[in-house]
Amino acid sequence: xxxxxxxxxxxxxxxxxxxxxxxxxxxxxxxxxxxxxxxxxxxxxxxxxxxxxxxxxxxxxxxxxxxxxxxxxxxxxxxxxxxxxxxxxxxxxxxxxxxxxxxxxxxxxxxxxxxxxxxxxxxxxxxxxxxxxxxxxxxxxxxxxxxxxxxxxxxxxxxxxxxxxxxxxxxxxxxxxxxxxxxxxxxxxxxxxxxxxxxxxxxxxxxxxxxxxxxxxxxxxxxxxxxxxxxxxxxxxxxxxxxxxxxxxxxxxxxxxxxxxxxxxxxxxxxxx
Amino acid sequence: xxxxxxxxxxxxxxxxxxxxxxxxxxxxxxxxxxxxxxxxxxxxxxxxxxxxxxxxxxxxxxxxxxxxxxxxxxxxxxxxxxxxxxxxxxxxxxxxxxxxxxxxxxxxxxxxxxxxxxxxxxxxxxxxxxxxxxxxxxxxxxxxxxxxxxxxxxxxxxxxxxxxxxxxxxxxxxxxxxxxxxxxxxxxxxxxxxxxxxxxxxxxxxxxxxxxxxxxxxxxxxxxxxxxxxxxxxxxxxxxxxxxxxxxxxxxxxxxxxxxxxxxxxxxxxxxxxxxxxxxxxxxxxxxxxxxxxxxxxx
Numbered sequence: 001x002x003x004x005x006x007x008x009x010x011x012x013x014x015x016x017x018x019x020x021x022x023x024x025x026x027x028x029x030x031x032x033x034x035x036x037x038x039x040x041x042x043x044x045x046x047x048x049x050x051x052x053x054x055x056x057x058x059x060x061x062x063x064x065x066x067x068x069x070x071x072x073x074x075x076x077x078x079x080x081x082x083x084x085x086x087x088x089x090x091x092x093x094x095x096x097x098x099x100x101x102x103x104x105x106x107x108x109x110x111x112x113x114x115x116x117x118x119x120x121x122x123x124x125x126x127x128x129x130x131x132x133x134x135x136x137x138x139x140x141x142x143x144x145x146x147x148x149x150x151x152x153x154x155x156x157x158x159x160x161x162x163x164x165x166x167x168x169x170x171x172x173x174x175x176x177x178x179x180x181x182x183x184x185x186x187x188x189x190x191x192x193x194x195x196x197x198x199x200x201x202x203x204x205x206x207x208x209x210x211x212x213x214x215x216x217x218x219x220x221x222x223x224x225x226x227x228x229x230x231x232x233x234x235x236x237x238x239x240x241x242x243x244x245x246x247x248x249x250x251x252x253x254x255x256x257x258x259x260x261x262x263x264x265x266x267x268x269x270x271x272x273x
Numbered sequence: 274x275x276x277x278x279x280x281x282x283x284x285x286x287x288x289x290x291x292x293x294x295x296x297x298x299x300x301x302x303x304x305x306x307x308x309x310x311x312x313x314x315x316x317x318x319x320x321x322x323x324x325x326x327x328x329x330x331x332x333x334x335x336x337x338x339x340x341x342x343x344x345x346x347x348x349x350x351x352x353x354x355x356x357x358x359x360x361x362x363x364x365x366x367x368x369x370x371x372x373x374x375x376x377x378x379x380x381x382x383x384x385x386x387x388x389x390x391x392x393x394x395x396x397x398x399x400x401x402x403x404x405x406x407x408x409x410x411x412x413x414x415x416x417x418x419x420x421x422x423x424x425x426x427x428x429x430x431x432x433x434x435x436x437x438x439x440x441x442x443x444x445x446x447x448x449x450x451x452x453x454x455x456x457x458x459x460x461x462x463x464x465x466x467x468x469x470x471x472x473x474x475x476x477x478x479x480x481x482x483x484x485x486x487x488x489x490x491x492x493x494x495x496x497x498x499x500x501x502x503x504x505x506x507x508x509x510x511x512x513x514x515x516x517x518x519x520x521x522x523x524x525x526x527x528x529x530x531x532x533x534x535x536x537x538x539x540x541x542x543x544x545x546x547x548x549x550x551x552x553x554x555x556x557x558x559x560x561x562x563x564x565x566x567x568x569x570x571x572x
Contacts, residue, residue, distance in 0.1 A: 017446065019416070022419050036375070040373050043372070048360035108356075108358040113414070115322075117370065119341065271323065272323040
């Protein structure tokens with residue numbers, strides 16, 4: 001009967017599995033701290049190939065734009081141009097990071113895990129919003145620094161004339177442009193919960209609205225209050241009048257606050273599939 | 274401890290769960306058995322707070338899931354092994370879980386080792402995982418934060434026979450520690466091997482529930498002897514209902530001991546005597562769910 005005993009050992013599977021040792025101490029009676037949720041959401045933005053490549057792509061586009069500025073015309077451009085070269089690509093592409101942070105939960109169906117490890121869905125979603133803003137603020141600071149660095153390098157290395165003149169609100173405009181775009185992307189993502197739909201809506205809707213506003217006179221008046229591209233323009237040129245602030249506020253309300261609110265309402269009530 | 278109390282879930286005119294009540298108790302493995310589309314997954318999703326019940330309520334450890342503080346430390350869930358980001362590595366998924374639940378990161382390695390995923394496999398992206406590997410990762414994720422309740426939806430799917438055996442003893446060990454296990458399956462053989470209690474669902478209704486022993490006991494005794502006709506008469510004298518089994522032998526509606534006594538008195542030698550175990554539960558499963566099962570339409 002020795003032949004039966006020399007049969008290849010069964011895989012370790014057959015042996016009784018040993019459960020990991022129980023965790024000492026009692027079970028938690030307090031919830032997950034919000035800061036931890038934000039930290040995890042931040043990590044989730046960077047730990048997938050999609051997220052990482054998106055950030056790399058933004059970096060590449062910015063580097064390309066700066067190189068063009070640096071080479072063309074002997075690098076002789078005002079700082080404002082450099083700032084635009086770093087902020088514009090950021091403003092256009094960064095919202096996709098925010099969109100993916102929300103829609104991936106549904107397209108990859110990770111919501112099943114996310115909303116069972118923290119059942120208070122509004123907290124998770126606010127953590128996503130906050131994490132996106134952290135990424136946005138870091139990105140804005142980075143783009144400002146990079147723009148300044150590039151301008152300084154153009155002055156130092158290529159003998160360009162230094163022109164650091166910037167209207168006070170340009171900083172605000174550039175930062176607002178990136179961060180509001182990010183929030184708008186998040187809002188659309190929460191409403192649509194589908195990556196392609198949210199990306200298309202984010203890029204097409206406001207632009208279509210801008211075009212409509214410039215073509216149809218009846219829409220023109222409304223567009224002055226509701227076209228985010230137009231209401232943000234004064235930020236880049238200098239001071240804003242009271243009416244311009246009101247117009248900016250109104251458009252932000254419609255394109256940013258409304259989608260975020262409706263999206264939040266839906267996420268906290270819907271069935272998670 | 275899981276308690277589902279008169280839960281009904283409707284989608285428009287369709288009733289997915291119809292007044293469903295059952296319990297899963299600590300220290301025991303509760304098998305949730307039913308054909309595809311019977312409502313097992315919906316019921317488990319209601320337990321996990323992912324699907325709101327139309328009426329009724331479900332509690333875990335005495336409270337609604339959504340009110341559990343840091344729920345991962347209390348309940349381990351595996352509802353869909355494919356519901357993981359394809360672009361993340363298995364290790365990353367567990368690391369995220371460890372950070373969020375606040376457990377030592379070393380448990381990531383412990384649970385990976387437990388489910389038999391090598392570190393090379395754990396560092397691969399999930400899109401390259403087989404279903405079996407996803408199931409193992411899902412079980413690792415469920416056990417990561419040392420929960421006292423496990424809810425597993427079709428965990429044996431995609432596991433090879435050795436893997437199924439491994440899981441069986443894993444869940445047994447978990448229950449012996451005092452944990453509560455609720456696992457679903459549409460395979461009867463799998464459930465009756467592992468479960469202490471069985472809940473059978475069909476067409477959104479609970480059609481039977483009880484301990485596995487109880488449900489098996491109801492299925493009578495299969496007996497073969499040198500003289501079946503004489504044994505049948507002896508059993509009939511004792512008011513035991515007897516039916517002839519086509520393949521030979523008798524099915525007696527009583528326990529094996531009574532049949533043995535009757536045979537002794539009748540002077541008939543027994544060739545085979547056993548509880549009508551698997552076949553009985555199988556009959557019950559088909560009978561109870563036939564009207565609601567998809568296969569029912571063809572029968």
